[in-house]
Amino acid sequence: MRIKPKSPREALQPEPAPGPPQRSRHVRNPLVILINLLITLAVFGLAAVGGALYFGKQKFEQAGPLEENATVVISSGAGLSGITDRLSGQGVIDDSLLDEWIFNLGIRFYKNATKLKAGEYAFAPGVSMQEIMTDLVEGNAVTHSVTIPEGWTTAQIIERVREHPVLVGEITEVPEEGSLLPETYTFARGMTRKGVLDQMKAAQEKLLAEVWERRSDELPVSTPEELVILASIVEKETALADERSRVAGVFVNRLNKNMRLQSDPTILYGLYGGEAWLKDRSAITQSDLKKENKYNTYQIDGLPPGPIGNPGRAAMEAVASPSRTLDLYFVADGTGGHVFAETYEQHQANVRKWRKIERERRQAEQNQDTQPATSN
Template sequence: MRLKPKSPREAIQPDRAPEPPARSRHVRNPFVILINLILSSVVLMMLAAGAGLYWGKLEFDAPGPLQADRTVIISSGQGLTTIAETLEANRVISNAWVFDLGVRAYKNAGRLKAGEYAFKAGVTMNEVMRDLVEGNAVTHSVTVPEGWSTAQVIARLKENEILTGEITRIPGEGEVLPETYTFTRGATRQQILDQMVAAQEKLLREIWSRRSENLPIKTPEELVILASIVEKETAKADERTRVAGVFVNRLNRSMPLQSDPTILYGLYGGEAWTRDRSAITRADLDKKTEYNTYQIPALPPGPIGNPGRAAMEAVANPSRTKDLYFVADGTGGHVFAETYEQHQQNVRKWREIERALRAQQQSAPAAPQAAPATSN
């Protein structure tokens, strides 16, 4: 700081401001400028990507454009991109690109399953993805009634319009388990048939393992043979074990089973159950076939159909009775007898019931015919 000026005229002068510092070489370096630009761009890109991911997540979880429930078929062999395009074309999702990226983000790109899917209105992309990953496809079913022949089973599978493919391996009689089987679109007829055979093998092993002792049945195959006969002799659940008991008693005494269904199967094979059982004649009973149990005192060589679980359980654990005979009682069931004399009385009663039924049918008035249409 200056002291007093030496003369009155001498003005007080301010201190001179310091010179600004020299500009750093680094600021002027183009490389530094480029680095700053890159870092700024990366930050902006990260912010944009974060915003995009946030938007995509909202879109992926938001209700979709579907206005009404719709079924869509995802074919086998379709990739993720094609599946996404199919869903967008059916208005299930709003954006195939978002769905594609979302599925990949969840690491499910290779886990989507083909099938027929029923999507509800407003379904989200996330829900669609879960359905495809879990295979929550529409299920269909095919039912095999108890006692059907394998030929009938094959015919039913061929008639089914949803199943695909040809049947190349036909199982033997008695090797199919009558049951209702569910499947999704795309399943083949051979797959369902193989499933029926596997189910029968598994069930037969279980039933055979808990069969009663001292049965005149030596193998699981013989159990199926007798069960197929029991299946055709009665449709009443409470009679199966008793009918099985009659046949077991006859086998123990080396008596012919004398089962009418075996006559039909010996004559017509797998087509027997399309025929009227009541039409059996004395001539049919006299025809020699390996299935004619009026002539052979043993089991026939094979099953006459595919027995269900209940019939096989009945043969494995039959009723403990002395019954050797049974005949229809006119109510859909049967009356049983221990002796031939008792059986003959029951047969006579059944003949009387048959005659009464025929007379009733003959005397019943014919159904009135519709009047011809008239014009006004």
């Protein structure tokens, strides 16, 4: 094709620009417009949700408003809203609607709404919502304790449990003597007195089974119950840990020789029961020795009909594995311990020494009482 040459004037004039392309019919379609709008809204919505989640997560994990240590009691069946109200009411979390809303949503986000445990909780200053949630889910409640000394009678134990200010409920059934294990028991607020006694009973049953299983051969006790009886006497005779096994050995030797145990604490228990050590009834008179008393091991052969207290682990283990000696007697030595003897003659000499110590102590006390009071 032959191209027609342009004139000089035409060559100097610019060519007109092409017009805009025609808009596609698809773009002008209302459905497309609606889809574009929805996509735009979704993007902005996702951005808003992401921002809200980020803000909520930061708020959930950051330090809270609490300024000093606080203890909060969460009651059973309070529910998430009730727990939130209790926490905000005591300043553990902020009482604003936003913070309460974040706390509730955070708990639900972690699927812990039904896992929060009742109890008494101690919170430190600045505790975060996340830390609060962790404590409530794991049940990291404040624990309290009650300590039962070894050898205490059931009456003594009942009195201590009843006086505990945190325990709740009444004791309607008194456990048998010797059925409770003296130890320190921990519990959370809301524990019942019966519940603590049940723990002591279960612990005693478990321990007794273990001790009985590994007992020495040829013990003069035929049942676990008899082991507890003898251990309760050992427990009352000495408070020194290194003496229990030797005192147990004395009683085992006497039983094997068909000798009476002649233990003073058994007299007291026979006369006053578990109340004997609730009051000062340690002195035994000659008339007490002669009173009819089924627990009096000066009068009866063998073991008394039941324990005279609740022995601890060490006393039961001492009876299960007593010292292998020829000792048949022991008496106080004046220092808190005892001196042991194999023969009655040795024992009588030890008794005379003890009586001399007692006389000297009484004389010293009398001399102190008669000294005139000095004035400044």
